[in-house]
Amino acid sequence: MQSVKILVVDDEELIRSSIKQYLEKEGHEVLTEGTGEDGLKTYRAELPDMVFLDLHMPGINGMEVLEAIKKINKDTVVIIITAHGAVETAVSAIKLGAFDFIEKPFEFSRLSILIKKALETVDLKKEVNFLRGEQHQKYRFESIICESEIMKNIISLAKKIAESDANTVLIQGESGTGKTLISRAIHYHSARASKPFVEITCTALPETLVESELFGYEKGAFTDAKSAKKGLFELADGGTVYLDEIGDMKPSTQAKFLKVIEEKVFMRIGSLKETSVDVRIIATTNRNLREEVMKGNFREDLYYRLNVIPMEFPALRNRKEDILPTAMYFLETMRKECRRNITGISKDVQGLFLKYNWPGNIRELKNVIERVFILGIEGQLLPEHLPLEIAGVGREAPVLGSVHDHDEFRFPISDDGISIEEVEKEFIIQALRMTAENQTKAAKLLGLSRDALRYRMQKFKLL
Ligand SMILES: Nc1ncnc2c1ncn2[C@@H]1O[C@H](COP(=O)(O)OP(=O)(O)O)[C@@H](O)[C@H]1O
Numbered sequence: 001m002q003s004v005k006i007l008v009v010d011d012e013e014l015i016r017s018s019i020k021q022y023l024e025k026e027g028h029e030v031l032t033e034g035t036g037e038d039g040l041k042t043y044r045a046e047l048p049d050m051v052f053l054d055l056h057m058p059g060i061n062g063m064e065v066l067e068a069i070k071k072i073n074k075d076t077v078v079i080i081i082t083a084h085g086a087v088e089t090a091v092s093a094i095k096l097g098a099f100d101f102i103e104k105p106f107e108f109s110r111l112s113i114l115i116k117k118a119l120e121t122v123d124l125k126k127e128v129n130f131l132r133g134e135q136h137q138k139y140r141f142e143s144i145i146c147e148s149e150i151m152k153n154i155i156s157l158a159k160k161i162a163e164s165d166a167n168t169v170l171i172q173g174e175s176g177t178g179k180t181l182i183s184r185a186i187h188y189h190s191a192r193a194s195k196p197f198v199e200i201t202c203t204a205l206p207e208t209l210v211e212s213e214l215f216g217y218e219k220g221a222f223t224d225a226k227s228a229k230k231g232l233f234e235l236a237d238g239g240t241v242y243l244d245e246i247g248d249m250k251p252s253t254q255a256k257f258l259k260v261i262e263e264k265v266f267m268r269i270g271s272l273k274e275t276s277v278d279v280r281i282i283a284t285t286n287r288n289l290r291e292e293v294m295k296g297n298f299r300e301d302l303y304y305r306l307n308v309i310p311m312e313f314p315a316l317r318n319r320k321e322d323i324l325p326t327a328m329y330f331l332e333t334m335r336k337e338c339r340r341n342i343t344g345i346s347k348d349v350q351g352l353f354l355k356y357n358w359p360g361n362i363r364e365l366k367n368v369i370e371r372v373f374i375l376g377i378e379g380q381l382l383p384e385h386l387p388l389e390i391a392g393v394g395r396e397a398p399v400l401g402s403v404h405d406h407d408e409f410r411f412p413i414s415d416d417g418i419s420i421e422e423v424e425k426e427f428i429i430q431a432l433r434m435t436a437e438n439q440t441k442a443a444k445l446l447g448l449s450r451d452a453l454r455y456r457m458q459k460f461k462l463l
């Protein structure tokens with residue numbers, strides 16, 4: 001059975017301790033409280049997955065505790081413990097949202113059955129654990145392709161990190177170099193594997209939302225806070241937080257984040273109590289953070305805190321030995337998935353792959369192979385199956401008059417010649433690429449009106 005966090009609230013010491021002993025043996029985490037007041041306090045602080053709740057207690061009674069819990073988080077599974085014969089009260093508890101009830105005296109095995117039933121109904125945990133098992137398979141170090149010495153060293157460092165209790169790692173590298181992939185492998189091969197891997201992209205978070213996303217809030221902390229919510233750090237407790245593009249974090253957020261790293265505590269918004277967390281932080285950046293520190297964009301203290309174990313992922317163009325093995329690996333895996341008969345990579349294509357500079361790194365290489373499958377190509381992979389930016393590399397081409405200062409502005413011409421239509425299309429594609437698809441700028445580059453450009457884009461099915 002999966003393990004869950006359970007709170008037992010009962011005024012009878014013997015019941016509390018015996019339930020605790022039994023459920024802990026079953027592998028669950030168990031908290032106990034003897035009064036409704038204390039029960040609620042612990043509930044708020046710990047947000048357990050399940051609560052076993054006695055209805056008859058001095059002070060605030062079980063029914064009130066149940067109502068309060070349901071208001072804080074209606075998804076919590078509450079199982080009522082009642083005296084024998086008090087079925088009627090139990091039924092009203094169920095109307096208030098309790099999951100089920102159990103009559104005293106009971107056999108302990110009944111507790112397991114109830115927990116199992118609740119888990120099946122809620123199903124969430126099950127799904128999560130199942131996925132975690134799959135993830136472990138998916139993120140094996142063995143399926144990370146590395147022929148180059150430099151990547152082999154990175155993988156062996158990653159394995160050491162996974163086994164260590166090092167809790168901050170800083171990865172620098174261009175987009176698409178494998179930062180996320182290797183971080184997941186670290187997580188799923190560490191003692192933290194059964195806890196979550198939570199990804200946060202700093203770029204995507206509006207500053208105002210950052211605090212509530214990261215730290216969570218108490219019910220009523222602000223107008224929309226209808227119920228308490230755990231933040232990402234709390235959700236990741238025991239696991240790994242992957243912070244993508246930390247260089248984009250705003251200074252005020254950097255300060256709050258530093259506290260989490262230094263003191264391992266934070267406060268939910270609207271709470272006066274500090275919550276402690278145990279997370280491994282893997283932060284990534286594609287900028288040079290040291291330079292950002294010098295420019296005053298990134299806090300120096302945070303930089304040094306993060307930079308305990310620095311890793312630098314090289315761009316694919318700087319480790320050419322990896323290009324062909326990785327391309328072959330993608331080809332093989334996709335061939336199995338799609339059952340398409342692609343027999344191999346022609347020598348010409350191999351040459352082009354090695355010459356190309358891969359600005360999008362492995363991600364781009366993967367896309368190129370994927371495209372081949374989408375296009376339904378069979379047999380040998382030939383240069384004409386590749387996108388123009390790759391196929392065109394190395395073919396000398398004249399430069400168009402008006403834009404001759406852009407030296408990427410070339411078109412491919414082969415021995416078989418090229419139609420003027422193709423040239424036109426190619427220039428349009430390149431102009432769009434150079435201007436990040438800004439049609440107005442692209443039209444200007446080509447000396448066309450925007451309408452004339454759009455007309456041609458339509459003609460060449462680029463719209
Ligand atoms: N060494 C590698 N072997 C196999 N696949 C890789 C490798 N590096 C990256 N990939 C794949 O390339 C894609 C981009 O990698 P990702 O980790 O998301 O890059 P980043 O986080 O640096 O932008 C993903 O689909 C990933 O699985």
Ligand SMILES: [Mg+2]
Nearest residue numbers: 179180181244
């Ligand atoms: Mg990534």
